[in-house]
Amino acid sequence: MKEKIKTAALIANGLLMAVLFTLSVSLGVSVDPSLGPLYTLSRWLRGENTVSQVQEEESDPAAYPLAVSAFQQGDLYYAYTQQPVSAIYALLRPTLEEALGSMGEKKTVQRxxxxxxxxxxxxxxxxxxxxxPLTAMRAWSGASPGEDELAFSRLVLLAEEDRVDLLLETEEGEWFRFSTAAASEKLQTALEECDPDGSYFAMEDPNLSVLVPDQPVPSSAIKLPVYECKVADVITDAVSGGEMPRALLECFSMNPYLAKRYAAGEDMAVFVQGNYSLRLSGDGTVQFTVDGGEGLEGESGENTLVGLIGRGWQVAQDALDSAGSPLDLSLKSIQKGAEEEEYTILFSCRASGVPLSSQQVTIHVREGVIVSMEMSLLSLTQTGKKTLLPYSLAAAAREGSSAVRLQCRYTLQEGKLTPYLSYATVKEG
Structure with missing residues (x-):
């Protein structure tokens, strides 16, 4: 008799849990993560992506340096490709975060x-x-974002005797200096890892007067990979009526088991779930749109601009990774729209740390949520290397023009990604 009562009690408890679980899903109530499989199942039934949530919580800042120069009283080490830049940035990041979190009063610096x-x-x-945006960098460093609307393209970590100072260059060409509470020991250690390699600043060579004075000039010829480029297989398969692109749909918080496929003309497929749609084109273009209702929220549920930048970066990077693309992303610009909470966020796409001139991720934000995204998914295969024009010859070709900055870029032509040196005219404050 006791066994029958015990069994009946277990069955009753199980039924009660099932009822409560079903109610939590239908009403949108969160299930505690400690419940393991039930938590995962509840998120799946609500169309949520459990993988991307974990990645969001561990996401890195969405802005990475294009190049890093270590200067030591006239000596210079210049890193301009992904591997050395990433290695140095890993050494600098703790000090950078500490400095950003303890910035003092802003002071103008003469050029x-x-x-x-x-x-x-x-x-x-x-x-x-x-x-x-300085507010974004401060937030990613764990500090209060602050209210300074300053945005910068260059940042100097300056090793003083007992602290680190920050110098920032704005879009208008102005420089500002901030004292910080960051200690200089780790910065000194990082400098010891960067032996001078013979590189120098353009202002040290009178023959390079057409270049901006702070242009780092490498000591040897720059060689960068050349890639064969094609549309990612996941796109090709989807538009030809093949397998459902499950991993790609999940990147955009769409449930692959609930999304419906629609043909949208030749060489195109559209997947729809509720008010979310994902349009894939044969040329590799991916367009995500929200038709009314709620869009994608910011990182960790924060619908601030900083949170939305982080979420947009994470979604786009997840999409690239799911397609097996080696490209990575870095924040390029934020454009204010006509409405109060309307923005366009642009990310540059980079191969081996070098931006592609014709590829970017475009994200539209309205009323505190992401309402559309557009990007391309490409597959790359390295086919060789190309030596770029020496800086001296590149400068000679611009003799007599306004001051320019040389930048490594990739151009996409006839199915190939080829590196080249671009010229960027510079504003000087």
Missing amino acids: EDYYRVLLEEQGFLLEYDGQV
Whole structure:
């Protein structure tokens, strides 16, 4: 009799849990993560992506330096490709985060004083492909974002005797300096890892006067990979009526078991779930749109601009990874729209750390949520290397023009990604 009562009680408890679980799903109530499989199942039934949630919680900042220069009282080490830049950035990041979190009063710096710093003192110059909001960098560093709307394209970590100072260059060409509470020991250690390689600043060579004075000039010829480029297989398969692109749909918070496939003309497929749609084109273009209702929320549920930048970067990077694309992303610019909470966020796409001139991720934000995204998914195969034009010859070709900055870029032509040196006209404050 006791066994029958015990069995009946277990069955009753099981039924009660099932009822409560079903109610939690239908009402949108969160299930505690400690419940393991039930938590995962509840998120799946609500169309949520459990994989991307874990990745979001571990996401890195969405802005990475394009190049890093270690300057030591006239000596220079210049890193401009992904592997050395990533290695140095890993050494600098703890100090950078500490400095961003303890910034003092902003002081204007004359450009001549900035040049003197590069030649006579020691530290690191970080160059970015675009304008990075200071509020975003501070938030990614774990500090309060603050209210300073300053955005920068270059950042200097300057090693003082007992602290680190920050110098930032704005889009208008102005430089500002901030004292910080960050200690300089780790920065000194990082400098010891960067032996001078014979590189130098353009201002040290009178024959390079057409280049901006703080242009790092490599000591040897730059060689970069050449890639054969094609549309990612996941796109090709989907538009030809093949397998459902499950992993790609999940990147955009779409449930592959609930999404419906629609033909949208030749060489195109559209997947729809509720008010979300994902359009895939044969040329590799991916277009995500939200038709009314709720869009994609910011990172960790924060619908601030910083949170939305982080979420947009994570979704796009997940999409690239799911397609097996080796490209990575970095924040390029933020454009304010006509409405109060309307923005366009642009990310540059990079191969081996070098931006592609014709490829970017475009994200539209309206009323605090992401309402559309557009990008391309490409597959790359390295076929060789190309030596770029020496900086001296590139400068000679621009003799007599306004000051320019040389930048490594990739161009996509006839199915190939080929590196080249681009010229960027520079504003000087």
